Amino acid sequence: MNRLTLISRTGCHLCEVAEQTLDRIAPQQWTKVDVDSDIELERDYGDRVPVLLLDGKEHGYWRIEEERLLRDLARQPGEPRL
Template identity: 35%
Template sequence: MSPLLRRTKKKPAERVVTLVSKPGCHLCDDARAVVAAVCAETGASWEEKDITVDEELHRAYWEQIPVVLVDGEQHTFWRVDADRLRKELGT
């Protein structure tokens, strides 16, 4: 791979984790707890988006929620593994 095409590895504090969820979803509640804990530990920021109010997210992820995105790319769905998320964030 050309040096110009290599991605610069971001530090955890520069990463953004997005939890795509819906109200009343017990798996979403579990995922939220893992995402919040790992982000607090690593310094990554996180946000939550409600699939019921975003048509694009609904179309893309309805059958997979909760979905975790890291920097806009799908990382996992249904169950969030804390160790795998830490590794993705570079810690």
Template identity: 40%
Template structure:
């Protein structure tokens, strides 16, 4: 089972857009997802600050700044190798 992680921060309009897309795709496909606040982790802040929102699929960076609904759906439905 896949897992999506959204890394963002409060008050970020791109994060709001990403959250909406992720929630829709995850809901349709029955995939779990979580959201991490970049402001609560020095490690996340150092790694992703200029890229938020960042989307991870199974712990691997998938998208940043904008989430492509089609690309996310394809990643979650592709056969695993």
């Protein structure tokens, strides 16, 4: 299972930028989910895509903070953030 999930939408420019960023810094380590595929995702994230989840928890939205993401990926799942 990938630690990273990108919640995105077709035709979303920021989503495309987020995908390119993830391909560059974490190739083949993330999955994409279409926000419009599930009513609960649409309700929770519909106006904030792209949304990045790390280990199932929201890490950020609209833009990927690369330095923060790399730092957090270096931690083991469940390890507390300092």
